[in-house]
Amino acid sequence: MKQRAYAAAAGCLCAAIAFGARAISILDAEPVSLANGQEIYEHICQGCHMPDGAGAVGAGRYPALAKNRNLASRQFMALTLLMGRRNMPAFGVKHAITFIGRPAVLTDEQIAAVINYVRTHFGNHYTDAITAAEVAKLDPAAVPVADSR
Numbered sequence: 164m165k166q167r168a169y170a171a172a173a174g175c176l177c178a179a180i181a182f183g184a185r186a187i188s189i190l191d192a193e194p195v196s197l198a199n200g201q202e203i204y205e206h207i208c209q210g211c212h213m214p215d216g217a218g219a220v221g222a223g224r225y226p227a228l229a230k231n232r233n234l235a236s237r238q239f240m241a242l243t244l245l246m247g248r249r250n251m252p253a254f255g256v257k258h259a260i261t262f263i264g265r266p267a268v269l270t271d272e273q274i275a276a277v278i279n280y281v282r283t284h285f286g287n288h289y290t291d292a293i294t295a296a297e298v299a300k301l302d303p304a305a306v307p308v309a310d311s312r
Contacts, residue, residue, distance in 0.1 A: 197273065199276055199280070200276035200278070200279055200280025200281070201284075203269070203273055203276060203277040203280070204277055204280055204281060207254075207269075207277075208228075208281075211223075211225040211251075212225050212226070212227070212228050213225075215229060215285065216228040216229035216281070216284070216285030216286075217229050223250045224249075224250070225250075228281050228285055228287070229285035229286050230285065230286040230287065231287065234282050234287050234289060235289055237278055237282065237291065237292075237293040237297075238293075238297075238301055240278045240281070240282070240293075241274060241275075241278060241293060241297070241298045241301045244269065244277070244278065245258055245274065245298070245301065245302050246258045252267070254267060254268055254269040254274065255268070255269070255274070255302060270295070271296075271299045271302075274295075274298045275292075275293050275294055275295045275297070275298050278293050278298075279292045279293060
């Protein structure tokens with residue numbers, strides 16, 4: 164258990180994660196260039212949620228994604244990724260913030276891809292995929308405000 168906690172702390176504190184010749188800087192505002200849900204999970208999410216999706220406790224609490232009933236709602240996952248939740252940062256373009264440098268952001272396509280990956284792996288069997296268009300519609304910043312005149 165200590166090993167998992169230390170790994171979570173180390174993974175979440177890293178400023179950059181290398182993937183071959185590409186590097187993802189957690190402090191860069193440019194959208195991450197990874198193309199599929201598995202790559203996004205492996206290079207952004209597993210630092211806190213662990214490679215097996217089991218989660219961790221240490222420098223914070225990182226919930227298990229493995230066999231997680233909350234993942235039955237693809238909308239819950241999309242809102243969590245777009246706007247953040249508790250100690251998880253927001254990855255939506257309109258919501259990501261940071262106190263140092265620029266925030267890491269994911270496109271609607273990347274958010275949909277990682278949601279669909281997690282919901283079909285780690286003992287999860289939710290096959291109703293979410294689309295990038297659905298993610299975009301869920302983004303509260305994208306909803307036009309009614310004119311009150």
